[in-house]
Amino acid sequence: MSYLIDVQGTLIDDVNKEPIEGAIAFIESLNASKIPYVVITNNTKIPSVEFHQFLCNLGFAIPKNNYLDPFMTLEKVLHVKAIRSFGAQEFLDVMETLGYEQNAQNPEAIVIASKKDFDANDYASMIELVLGGAKIVGMHATSIYAKDKRRYPGVGAILEMLSYATGAEYSVVGKPSTLFYSEALKRLQMQADVKNFDEITIISDDAIGDLVGAKALGMKTILVLSGKCQSEAEVLHVKSSLDAIVPNIGHIKGEECKR
Numbered sequence: 001m002s003y004l005i006d007v008q009g010t011l012i013d014d015v016n017k018e019p020i021e022g023a024i025a026f027i028e029s030l031n032a033s034k035i036p037y038v039v040i041t042n043n044t045k046i047p048s049v050e051f052h053q054f055l056c057n058l059g060f061a062i063p064k065n066n067y068l069d070p071f072m073t074l075e076k077v078l079h080v081k082a083i084r085s086f087g088a089q090e091f092l093d094v095m096e097t098l099g100y101e102q103n104a105q106n107p108e109a110i111v112i113a114s115k116k117d118f119d120a121n122d123y124a125s126m127i128e129l130v131l132g133g134a135k136i137v138g139m140h141a142t143s144i145y146a147k148d149k150r151r152y153p154g155v156g157a158i159l160e161m162l163s164y165a166t167g168a169e170y171s172v173v174g175k176p177s178t179l180f181y182s183e184a185l186k187r188l189q190m191q192a193d194v195k196n197f198d199e200i201t202i203i204s205d206d207a208i209g210d211l212v213g214a215k216a217l218g219m220k221t222i223l224v225l226s227g228k229c230q231s232e233a234e235v236l237h238v239k240s241s242l243d244a245i246v247p248n249i250g251h252i253k254g255e256e257c258k259r
Helices: 023-033 048-057 089-097 120-131 155-166 178-189 207-216 232-241
Strands: 002-005 037-040 082-086 109-112 135-138 144-147 150-153 170-172 200-204 220-224 244-246
Touching: 002 023, 002 178, 037 178, 082 089, 082 120, 109 120, 109 155, 120 135, 120 155, 135 155, 150 155, 155 170, 178 207, 200 207, 207 220, 207 232
Parallel strands: 002 037, 002 200, 082 109, 109 135, 135 170, 200 220, 220 244
Antiparallel strands: 144 150
């Protein structure tokens, strides 16, 4: 068995960004048993190297090749440089360091990341730019964005709104895109003889934004209730895509992974 492991709400909490109970021990057990795994995060606020180091500083001994975030696969999806970024200022700053040019009036693509205080004017700008010919690219497709003990529409919800409003299709860089999961599979294959998605168990707090897409690829899915999803009642409509539901990653035992 091999693992793909989410970060926010799974390894670290959404409020204090501290390790969740049992999370460090879980990673330590994988390292000790030489079980292949990749930590997959939809981080879009900190450069990849820095966020990986942040996790290591918290006590997670995650090898560099066992880490993947959307910035690391961005060039495979976003093939233009003149863009309009929508998201937190930290995201805009990272995009600038990566060489993308902000074009507010005539971008070739709009690129959307998480932000808690998007307003009607932001959505109007997105719609107008798409109707003007800009492609839609989501850095990920989370269903809900958890911040400051509240839950906001995730990038996935915004992408669906834009597609409905404009008739345009969208592309996704991070989870739950097949491209992103395929990149994670390649990293697992660097560690062991992992051939297919059906040899992978994915652990996440986002049933819709992470696990439904993973299940469609054949992965086993475990939902933790330590992040954006807080009760089993919230995911009854997608329960068929979930192989197990546990309070947090510290409760995961071998039997859940075999279901």
